[in-house]
Amino acid sequence: MKYIQFLKTKGAIAAIFMGIFYAIAMLGIFLPGYAAIPGNVDKLSIAIVNDDGGKYGAEVAEQLKEKLPFKDIQTDLTNKQALKELKEKNLSLVVHIPTTFSNNLQKGETSSSIDFTLNEAGASSVTSTIKSVITKVNDQLSAQFSKQTAQSVLMNINVPKGQAAELSKKIETAYVGHVVTVNEMPTGMNNQNLPMFLAMAGYVGAMIGGMQLVEAYRTCSQKASKTRLFIYVQLTAVLIAVLSSLAGTGIVYLVNEPSGDLFFSIVGHQFIQYMVFFNFTAIFVFLFGEIGMMINIPILLIQTISNGAVLNRDMMFAPYEWMSHISPMYYSVQAYFAKLYGNISAAPNMWSMVAVGAVALLINIIIVSFHQSKSVDETQLQSKVAMEKIQ
Helix, strand or coil, X not given: CCHHHHHCCHHHHHHHXXXXXXHHHHHHHHHHHHCHHHHCHHHCEEEEEEXXXXXXXXXXXXXXXXXXXXXXXXXXXXXXXXXXXXXXXXCCEEEEECCCHHHHHHHCCCCCEEEEEEECCCCHHHHHHHHHHHHHHHHHHHHHHHXXXXXXXXXXXXXXXXXXXXXXXXXXXXXXXXXXXXXXXXCCHHHHCHHHHHHHHHHHHHHHHHHHHHHHHHHCCCCCCHHHHHHHHHHHHHHHHHHHHHHHHHHHHHHCCCCHHHHHHHHHHHHHHHHHHHHHHHHHHHHHCHHHHHHHHHHHHHHHHHCCCCCCHHHCCHHHHHHHHHCHHHHHHHHHHHHHCCCCCCHHHHHHHHHHXXXXXXXXXXXXXXXXXXXXXXXXXXXXXXXXXXX
């Protein structure tokens, strides 16, 4: 056999095609998707809460509105309302100017600080970007208010020498930015990326499992009815979901060591997401056979960006944001953030994921019901007609 003959085989052609296709799909999806960082930072929503009645509070609030690189800045919320919105991820940052800010600043007290509160249980790029912005703003404010304090001190030029050091210290510490973190994560990229890894592992396994089980469904199409075979497919998916959920959760506890009372919650989440992912990816395999796997690959790649682990919806370009609304992976990742690190309920995202899975299951039932593959019932009918003709 010559090499050119080998290259013409189905396996070689498929391997060459998939190598080119995967490279184009991955780079064509990832590069534009991540180009939103840092370009779309201004789309993040934040709140500035000014509880200070003095002149400095209003001055700082106005300066922050001008200096912060965000277009959507809310100023009509109370601090309690803003923090609630932050925990629910409707806001990315809350800047709180306390009631005593101007008074403390005029006295040169070190307690003249502004609270910058962020939520770590969310997209990693948002957290790192917000921290970088806070650092820059704090440096600017520190320099500004230290200068103002120095001017007021210099007005008392005849101060005793013994007070000079103390006044100098007040100048240096006239303003201190206070960074507050809610839903703080344990250190390590394994913790930051755990929600995405759990969803990705389930999705890839379900996608490959869907291809194999649908192929088994087609292979056995003449040995049982379509309804029976479809039930067999779903039952096998349930079995895989149980085993893979236990295995995956075991790895999580070996490496990340989360709280013990989350064990059954994680196992249950893994089970539900596998069934949802399985039916979601099986749609294209039921419809197009092996070609369906090629369709599933770019859909998977898009969801790695639109799942909200790195970017939140505010920063995503339109196609990725649209996908996030129908993506089961998005809802799974957000539910995991709430479950593992947040202090809000994971139920809304879990129910959204279940809704996507229910719609996918219904679509698969419709596809199977109207698909023109030969089942055992159709085969028996054709055999009966053939026998009648012979007789």
